[in-house]
Amino acid sequence: MANYGASIQKLELETGAMSRELVNLVLKHLPFDMSVVDENDTVVYYSDTPDRIFSRSPAVIGRKVQNCHPPASVHVVTKILEAFKAGKKDAAEFWIQMGGKFILIRYMAVRDQSGAYKGCLEVSQDVTSIRKLEGQKRLLDWE
Secondary structure, rough: OOOOOOEEEEEEOOOEEEEEEHHHHHOOOOOOEEEEOOOOOEEEOOOOOOOOOOOOOHHHOEEEHHHHHHHHHHHHHHHHHHHHHHHOEEEEEEEEEEEEEEEEEEEEEOOOOOOOOOEEEEEEEEEEHHOOHHHHHHOOOOO
């Protein structure tokens, strides 16, 4: 962490630097839910967005990701992670309809610069309104 100014430390990233507070706020304001699993299948982070699709609680941190999914889907999660670890796949996508919403669920392998598997990013997003877009909107219409 770099020290910028009075006592504000910033996390230096590849393309900039942000304070811990700003990183947390940005992650909380993402228009999708995110969970991060490390290379040992352990949940290390989840975004706590206001309209989270699949509920999470702090109790999931440190648990195996397989224990955070319904029993009927654990075999699918395991298959995805095994393929990511073996370098056979880098992404898996699913979509479901739930409560009148169209939900896109994406799993992405997280790899370092040398291609070594470091974990998995799971992103869930309500894309109902996105699917309805047509044409183009190029002007601001707040009025």
